[in-house]
Amino acid sequence: MASSPAAVRELQQDLESQANALSKIQKDIAKNHQELELLNENSNVYKLIGPVLVKQDIAEANANVRKRIEYISVELKRLDGTLQDSEDKQNSKKESVLQLQQKIQTLQAGKSKSYLPFVRTVQSFYLLSSSGYSSMLFPVKTFLPC
Missing domain, CATH: 1.10.287.370 (Helix Hairpins)
Known part of the structure; x- marks a missing residue:
């Protein structure tokens, strides 16, 4: 160079x-x-x-x-x-x-x-218990690539 x-x-x-x-x-x-x-x-x-x-x-x-x-x-x-x-x-x-x-x-x-423009945020997520019922709604913030 x-x-x-x-x-x-x-x-x-x-x-x-x-x-x-x-x-x-x-x-x-x-x-x-x-x-x-x-x-x-x-x-x-x-x-x-x-x-x-x-x-x-x-x-x-x-x-x-x-x-x-x-x-x-x-x-x-x-x-x-x-x-x-x-x-x-x-x-x-x-x-x-x-x-x-x-x-x-x-x-x-x-x-x-x-990476920030290519990420979407998931605000909430249903957690299923082992019995198959939705027990509660948790606010979870995760980053997933688009």
């Missing part, structure tokens, strides 16, 4: 993994913004190439960091959209599961009441 609680749990797990990825990317973009600020404050920038530090042009370093920020921003927007879609799917699945549960409850409640 597409609207099962297992499907909702699976969507919840997907949502959590996407939220974790979004959090990681937000941390990455924050680090890159800090790096950009440091580049603007310092005049000497070095790049690690293998075991050697090589002096790097500030404009080149600035451009590299800006490109990373741009790439991460696009990825952040994409993940944000995916996260929103997953939340919408999860909410719709939860709603469908709740509707199914309500239908089941109404059907179960209806089953217990469904």
